[in-house]
Amino acid sequence: MTTTTGPDARPDFEDVGRPDRMPVPARPGRSRLMTVGVIVSTILVVAHVFAFEATDFSPGALVDGWRGIARFLGEAIPPDLTWSTVLKPGLEATLVTLWIGLLGTTMSIPFALVLAVLGARNTTPNAFVYQIARSILSFFRAVPDVVFALIFVTAVGLGPFAGVLALICHNTGVMGKLWSEAMEEIDQGPVEALRTNGAGRVQVVSHAVLPAVVPQFVGLMLYRFDVNVRSSLVLGLVGAGGVGFLINKSIKTFQFDEMLTYILIVLVLIVAVDLASAAIRRRLTA
Amino acid sequence: MSADPALQITGLEKSFGARRVLSGVDLRVEAGEIVAILGANGSGKSTALRCVVGLAQADAGEIRMSGQDLTRLSGTELLRARRKAAMVFQQIHLVRRRTALANVCSGALGRLPLSKSALTTLFPNELREEGMACLDRVGLADRAHDRVSALSGGQQQRVAVARALCQRASILLADEPVAALDPAASEQVLALLADLARRQGLAVAAVLHQPDLARRHADRIVGVLDGRVLFDRPPTAVSDTDVDRLYGVARLAVA
Numbered sequence: 001m002t003t004t005t006g007p008d009a010r011p012d013f014e015d016v017g018r019p020d021r022m023p024v025p026a027r028p029g030r031s032r033l034m035t036v037g038v039i040v041s042t043i044l045v046v047a048h049v050f051a052f053e054a055t056d057f058s059p060g061a062l063v064d065g066w067r068g069i070a071r072f073l074g075e076a077i078p079p080d081l082t083w084s085t086v087l088k089p090g091l092e093a094t095l096v097t098l099w100i101g102l103l104g105t106t107m108s109i110p111f112a113l114v115l116a117v118l119g120a121r122n123t124t125p126n127a128f129v130y131q132i133a134r135s136i137l138s139f140f141r142a143v144p145d146v147v148f149a150l151i152f153v154t155a156v157g158l159g160p161f162a163g164v165l166a167l168i169c170h171n172t173g174v175m176g177k178l179w180s181e182a183m184e185e186i187d188q189g190p191v192e193a194l195r196t197n198g199a200g201r202v203q204v205v206s207h208a209v210l211p212a213v214v215p216q217f218v219g220l221m222l223y224r225f226d227v228n229v230r231s232s233l234v235l236g237l238v239g240a241g242g243v244g245f246l247i248n249k250s251i252k253t254f255q256f257d258e259m260l261t262y263i264l265i266v267l268v269l270i271v272a273v274d275l276a277s278a279a280i281r282r283r284l285t286a
Numbered sequence: 287m288s289a290d291p292a293l294q295i296t297g298l299e300k301s302f303g304a305r306r307v308l309s310g311v312d313l314r315v316e317a318g319e320i321v322a323i324l325g326a327n328g329s330g331k332s333t334a335l336r337c338v339v340g341l342a343q344a345d346a347g348e349i350r351m352s353g354q355d356l357t358r359l360s361g362t363e364l365l366r367a368r369r370k371a372a373m374v375f376q377q378i379h380l381v382r383r384r385t386a387l388a389n390v391c392s393g394a395l396g397r398l399p400l401s402k403s404a405l406t407t408l409f410p411n412e413l414r415e416e417g418m419a420c421l422d423r424v425g426l427a428d429r430a431h432d433r434v435s436a437l438s439g440g441q442q443q444r445v446a447v448a449r450a451l452c453q454r455a456s457i458l459l460a461d462e463p464v465a466a467l468d469p470a471a472s473e474q475v476l477a478l479l480a481d482l483a484r485r486q487g488l489a490v491a492a493v494l495h496q497p498d499l500a501r502r503h504a505d506r507i508v509g510v511l512d513g514r515v516l517f518d519r520p521p522t523a524v525s526d527t528d529v530d531r532l533y534g535v536a537r538l539a540v541a
Contacts, residue, residue: 189379193380196368
């Protein structure tokens with residue numbers, strides 16, 4: 001019991017009147033949640049039925065096809081390691097692939113930066129510019145780099161330059177979006193602080209926003225470099241230079257042992273790039 | 287003109303939707319004095335300061351700085367007038383990855399053209415030297431090239447004060463500047479603010495939650511309750527009962 005005498009009164013610590021158990025009140029909106037769950041799962045099941053149908057999905061075909069795979073592997077192994085005709089051109093082309101990925105990443109920095117600043121809610125000058133910048137980014141992101149490569153091959157001809165141009169376009173879209181999101185997530189405090197001392201928009205961006213996102217920017221760029229090196233392989237398949245071009249050629253001429261050599265080189269390259277970029281990113285965030 | 291107070295707020299009103307935060311706040315801060323503003327959370331103290339520096343827009347009332355009515359100004363004139371007031375925040379709001387000196391220099395951005403301020407490398411040498419002097423004023427000249435994130439909370443808040451000095455503000459507003467600091471650092475920051483008022487002639491207004499800090503350092507204490515000023519007196523004339531009325535506590539005696 002509590003003693004209530006004067007302003008110094010304090011409740012007793014023993015809460016005698018309280019029950020040990022209480023009924024759990026019904027959670028509001030539970031039946032609605034169940035209905036939504038049923039509808040969503042039905043839609044997913046139906047979508048899968050259509051998808052299996054449309055893609056001729058059949059594990060049986062894969063099992064029956066083992067003979068084809070075996071023949072293919074038989075011709076590919078052992079890989080052709082002739083230095084002058086396979087290994088040397090393979091290594092050179094792989095280096096080109098790496099350079100395509102590098103230029104495709106670095107040359108898109110200025111475009112990505114401008115579009116990211118204009119397309120981030122906290123740095124854009126106004127809603128109109130914001131929408132324009134967002135639309136440009138969406139467009140470059142939506143068009144796959146392979147499509148850009150096909151377009152640029154017709155413009156500048158077969159070769160690595162078309163691949164670089166294609167990657168610049170697509171990477172501007174992706175990296176610009178990632179960067180603008182990184183900027184939108186920063187703590188608005190320093191931005192507010194600079195606004196109160198009369199700093200203009202450009203000053204706020206360069207003195208409060210960008211310094212706060214440097215590690216994220218570099219991390220995202222390394223991640224994009226990693227992706228772009230892999231993409232530049234695929235671009236080679238459509239004629240935009242690099243080792244992908246050689247892989248395509250060896251498939252077309254049924255030189256599968258040559259192809260295996262190229263693929264092994266590519267494997268080493270990709271693992272190396274992946275490890276390097278992961279290591280740098282780890283050091284950045286540490 | 288010299289009779290005009292550095293900062294004079296009259297009848298300030300502000301609502302957020304249906305919630306009335308300020309219902310006619312009056313506040314006067316003279317050059318050379320430090321005024322502590324006490325009040326419960328949500329009583330409107332911070333909003334009043336935010337209206338002065340333009341982070342919030344008052345619905346009605348007057349804000350005068352050295353006699354100049356800000357509510358009658360607009361555009362660049364208003365921005366120029368507002369630069370007279372600098373704000374120090376509870377969450378400090380420095381750019382943590384930059385050095386103390388770079389943060390202090392950024393206080394001058396409002397008066398610099400882009401050609402001298404688009405990047406830190408473009409800052410003129412005079413500005414760096416002025417920034418150093420501001421850091422020295424808060425006792426941190428030796429940490430100029432340290433990243434802010436490497437400084438303690440109290441040191442960071444002093445860097446924020448130095449940034450306000452580099453803004454060349456004559457009015458210094460502090461929104462709960464020591465709420466996140468330990469007692470020793472709080473004492474140091476408050477002593478610094480009081481010293482800036484007395485020796486440099488700044489008009490300082492600090493929102494505080496610690497009545498004893500206010501009593502020890504302020505020239506006047508303003509109590510705010512429900513968007514109105516409840517009292518405005520020298521610390522010696524503020525009783526415990528006055529303070530308790532602000533926070534709505536019935537005093538609990540310790541047994």
